[in-house]
Amino acid sequence: MKKYDAVVIGAGNGGLVAAIRLLQGGAKVLLVEKHNLPGGFATSFRRGRFEFEASLHELNDFGTKDNAGDVRELFDSLGVTDKIAWMQIPEAYRVIVRSENLDATMPFGVEEFIAKMESYVPGSKESVRKFFDLAEEVRLAQAYSSSVNGKTDSKVMVSQYGNFVRSGSYSVNEVLRTLKMPQKAIDILSAYWCYLGAHLEDMSFVHYASMVNRYIRRGASMPKMRSHEISLALVSRILELGGDVLFNTEATKILQDEKDGGVSGVLLDDGTQISARHVVANCAPHLVYGKMMARVPENVIRATNARKFAGRGFTMFLGLNRTADELGIENHNYFIYDTSDSVKQYENMRTIKDNSVQATVCLNRADPDCSPKGTCMMYFTTLYMSDDWGNVKAQDYFKTKDYVANKMIERFERDTGAKIKDSIEEISVATPMTYARYCGHPEGVIYGYESQYWDGLMPRLLMMGEDYTIRGLRFAGGYSMRLSGYSSAYFSGDISGRQTVGDIKREG
Amino acid sequence: MAYKFKKQIFGFMDLLRFKKLVPNRREKLAAGSAKSLPVTYRVNETAKILHPGFQRAKLVEVILNTSDTKTYIFACERPFYFRAGQYLTLGCKVGNSYVSRPYAISSAPKAALERKVALTVKKCGFFSGYLFDHAKTGDEFTIGDPSGEFCFEPLKDSKNVLALAGGSGITPFYSMAQSIADGTSDFSLTILYGAKTEEDLIFKAELDALVSDKIKVVYVLSNEEKEGYEHGFIGEELIRKYTSGDFTVMMCGPQAMYAFADKELKAFNLPLRRIKKEANCVGVRDV
Ligand SMILES: Cc1cc2nc3c(=O)[nH]c(=O)nc-3n(C[C@H](O)[C@H](O)[C@H](O)COP(=O)(O)OP(=O)(O)OC[C@H]3O[C@@H](n4cnc5c(N)ncnc54)[C@H](O)[C@@H]3O)c2cc1C
Numbered sequence: 001m002k003k004y005d006a007v008v009i010g011a012g013n014g015g016l017v018a019a020i021r022l023l024q025g026g027a028k029v030l031l032v033e034k035h036n037l038p039g040g041f042a043t044s045f046r047r048g049r050f051e052f053e054a055s056l057h058e059l060n061d062f063g064t065k066d067n068a069g070d071v072r073e074l075f076d077s078l079g080v081t082d083k084i085a086w087m088q089i090p091e092a093y094r095v096i097v098r099s100e101n102l103d104a105t106m107p108f109g110v111e112e113f114i115a116k117m118e119s120y121v122p123g124s125k126e127s128v129r130k131f132f133d134l135a136e137e138v139r140l141a142q143a144y145s146s147s148v149n150g151k152t153d154s155k156v157m158v159s160q161y162g163n164f165v166r167s168g169s170y171s172v173n174e175v176l177r178t179l180k181m182p183q184k185a186i187d188i189l190s191a192y193w194c195y196l197g198a199h200l201e202d203m204s205f206v207h208y209a210s211m212v213n214r215y216i217r218r219g220a221s222m223p224k225m226r227s228h229e230i231s232l233a234l235v236s237r238i239l240e241l242g243g244d245v246l247f248n249t250e251a252t253k254i255l256q257d258e259k260d261g262g263v264s265g266v267l268l269d270d271g272t273q274i275s276a277r278h279v280v281a282n283c284a285p286h287l288v289y290g291k292m293m294a295r296v297p298e299n300v301i302r303a304t305n306a307r308k309f310a311g312r313g314f315t316m317f318l319g320l321n322r323t324a325d326e327l328g329i330e331n332h333n334y335f336i337y338d339t340s341d342s343v344k345q346y347e348n349m350r351t352i353k354d355n356s357v358q359a360t361v362c363l364n365r366a367d368p369d370c371s372p373k374g375t376c377m378m379y380f381t382t383l384y385m386s387d388d389w390g391n392v393k394a395q396d397y398f399k400t401k402d403y404v405a406n407k408m409i410e411r412f413e414r415d416t417g418a419k420i421k422d423s424i425e426e427i428s429v430a431t432p433m434t435y436a437r438y439c440g441h442p443e444g445v446i447y448g449y450e451s452q453y454w455d456g457l458m459p460r461l462l463m464m465g466e467d468y469t470i471r472g473l474r475f476a477g478g479y480s481m482r483l484s485g486y487s488s489a490y491f492s493g494d495i496s497g498r499q500t501v502g503d504i505k506r507e508g
Numbered sequence: 509m510a511y512k513f514k515k516q517i518f519g520f521m522d523l524l525r526f527k528k529l530v531p532n533r534r535e536k537l538a539a540g541s542a543k544s545l546p547v548t549y550r551v552n553e554t555a556k557i558l559h560p561g562f563q564r565a566k567l568v569e570v571i572l573n574t575s576d577t578k579t580y581i582f583a584c585e586r587p588f589y590f591r592a593g594q595y596l597t598l599g600c601k602v603g604n605s606y607v608s609r610p611y612a613i614s615s616a617p618k619a620a621l622e623r624k625v626a627l628t629v630k631k632c633g634f635f636s637g638y639l640f641d642h643a644k645t646g647d648e649f650t651i652g653d654p655s656g657e658f659c660f661e662p663l664k665d666s667k668n669v670l671a672l673a674g675g676s677g678i679t680p681f682y683s684m685a686q687s688i689a690d691g692t693s694d695f696s697l698t699i700l701y702g703a704k705t706e707e708d709l710i711f712k713a714e715l716d717a718l719v720s721d722k723i724k725v726v727y728v729l730s731n732e733e734k735e736g737y738e739h740g741f742i743g744e745e746l747i748r749k750y751t752s753g754d755f756t757v758m759m760c761g762p763q764a765m766y767a768f769a770d771k772e773l774k775a776f777n778l779p780l781r782r783i784k785k786e787a788n789c790v791g792v793r794d795v
Contacts, residue, residue, distance in 0.1 A: 169528065178513070291548075304540065305542075394621065406663055463530055
């Protein structure tokens with residue numbers, strides 16, 4: 001039987017980073033991926049003369065050489081930064097809520113952002129600045145917490161990061177109201193909420209502030225050759241470090257030790273048994289405990305059942321046979337909502353019929369040459385906050401897909417004034433069924449477990465130790481302690497990879 | 509930092525709340541149901557119908573369409589679904605090796621939900637020759653995922669589709685015509701179907717039976733002049749005769765037909781988005 005120190009199941013963002021960390025820690029590692037490509041969502045695909053990005057709108061917390069974000073520092077230490085050609089996204093976002101006459105385009109850079117906000121909402125300056133100060137303290141507190149591996153000294157926390165601790169248990173809206181931010185400024189500042197997928201009465205301030213602060217302070221990035229370029233760089237690094245990688249291979253079971261119930265190996269879909277005492281699973285605990293393990297302790301089943309799936313994904317990709325200028329697509333990144341009341345909006349996003357939210361990107365606005373001369377390409381994403389796609393029968397599938405795609409196009413045209421319908425040369429649509437098949441996620445979920453108040457970023461980080469319940473089994477990716485998103489998935493791979501190195505060392 | 513965040517009257521109350529985050533989550537996790545976790549989910553099950561992966565299929569009927577073309581009807585292991593115009597790979601053991609080839613599906617999407625699928629194959633290469641000469645009912649095969657983008661795309665294509673079919677290239681259009689007739693698809697399909705002689709036409713009777721206000725079939729014979737048939741090759745003049753206004757061209761047939769059609773279509777100045785070609789599943793293959 002082949003023997004490894006650790007098996008990483010899944011070559012998504014989390015799994016790839018975990019594998020590198022394990023190798024850097026001296027472990028013998030096998031990475032298995034059921035696809036023929038690495039990256040999970042982080043990939044690209046071709047239709048006609050267009051190379052589409054499969055998921056990444058913008059990478060958070062990467063920054064530039066002289067304004068480096070945490071992801072860049074992570075990539076530096078993984079040894080992959082220079083394997084990738086990076087570019088910067090030109091502006092933060094344009095948010096449109098037509099029913100409320102809201103249409104604001106926001107820049108990167110804290111000062112620029114505050115000034116622009118002041119021009120839209122006179123009198124907002126002070127509260128928005130407080131927001132960024134508070135958010136920066138959140139970042140520093142998090143950095144302190146990771147530097148001591150989550151074992152924070154409460155005296156240090158209270159004395160140095162008092163604002164963080166005092167705001168850390170509140171929702172986004174609770175904090176923004178406390179800052180006396182004018183409602184319209186709250187509405188503009190809230191635009192990113194659909195990236196995290198929980199409404200702002202429920203989502204913790206710390207989680208949201210942490211993301212917004214990093215976007216605005218460091219700008220957003222994108223690899224020139226789509227996210228696939230990152231995934232390839234990570235795999236090539238794994239191979240350089242001597243890791244073994246099996247594509248087209250699904251891990252079907254995690255084998256358990258007779259005595260302690262901990263990990264003893266992994267069964268692959270071709271029947272091969274791998275012996276290993278450590279697994280980093282880059283997939284949902286729901287899948288691991290639902291079908292991959294024979295003996296799951298009751299407390300683990302209860303804890304898994306208690307959690308709530310975050311949004312199920314839907315994306316439309318368009319290759320257009322005119323330029324963005326010709327079509328009137330002015331911006332890189334649009335958030336289009338029905339209402340800026342995120343609670344109401346979240347409710348609408350439960351059903352196929354009522355959901356018409358979109359987060360839309362025109363990649364040419366970041367990289368004019370990303371598609372052939374005279375063309376441009378766009379992708380439109382939305383989330384479903386319930387399992388409504390579960391009600392769609394196979395025979396109604398294509399019609400339902402077209403219905404939603406059409407609604408997205410009409411919405412975009414109506415709200416931005418751009419005209420795209422007559423210029424579609426290529427169209428491709430990914431639904432929850434696509435995501436369910438592609439990455440195996442339950443219900444086509446693309447954001448892991450929802451960032452609801454009780455299960456938000458802070459409590460997950462604070463409970464990292466006690467969430468490790470089965471010896472040798474750790475998780476990376478969107479379902480784990482850093483929640484979803486590219487940077488979060490990379491960080492969770494970093495954390496679980498390093499922790500597993502520690503576990504291996506302790507075993508001697 | 510000068511600014512001190514405080515939500516409650518006393519800052520320590522905010523601190524206490526923070527301290528509760530962990531016990532609160534602990535409690536919630538413990539209160540989860542003890543029922544075993546689901547093994548699968550509805551969306552994931554539907555995904556399996558849309559992307560069935562490899563499955564076994566038993567040949568249940570063979571129909572001789574013309575002297576060199578047969579339709580093979582299979583009963584599959586699992587229900588699946590596809591878009592009219594797609595193809596799938598068919599494979600089996602021939603001698604000591606496993607051989608597989610892609611073929612366009614000639615049956616309607618609805619039939620696949622009943623686990624039935626038909627492939628129409630002209631004898632012209634190694635595997636198609638094997639099928640033609642040896643395949644018989646009861647034989648076991650493997651079929652793969654329905655694939656390809658050679659389908660009517662309602663958000664992009666004109667509601668009027670002009671199909672240019674050559675020889676066994678009629679196959680995907682026959683599937684499309686059935687899917688229009690049974691209400692699965694909604695567009696107007698005009699098929700210009702080229703063959704050498706009347707004898708070489710596959711599905712003539714079936715197509716004639718499907719003709720409606722949405723489906724029109726024009727047969728174009730190159731080697732025969734007959735009443736009720738156009739004569740010659742499918743070129744500019746015929747295309748003009750059977751189209752008006754905006755239309756999408758979909759072509760499926762041998763390479764020579766594409767080369768000729770491309771030349772003839774120049775006169776219409778169609779943008780790239782209005783022309784689709786199936787490249788995978790028909791035409792002569794000598795492997
Ligand atoms: C349309 C879309 C847009 C997005 N936009 C952004 C954005 O702009 N910015 C951002 O930060 N985030 C974005 N995200 C979210 C981001 O893509 C995800 O949070 C992140 O990629 C999740 O990474 P992961 O590590 O969880 O891995 P996943 O991508 O979920 O990959 C898991 C991998 O594991 C494999 N696997 C699972 N089970 C097994 C098994 N048993 N055996 C073998 N292999 C297995 C799967 O095949 C897959 O390759 C977007 C997501 C989508 C879908």
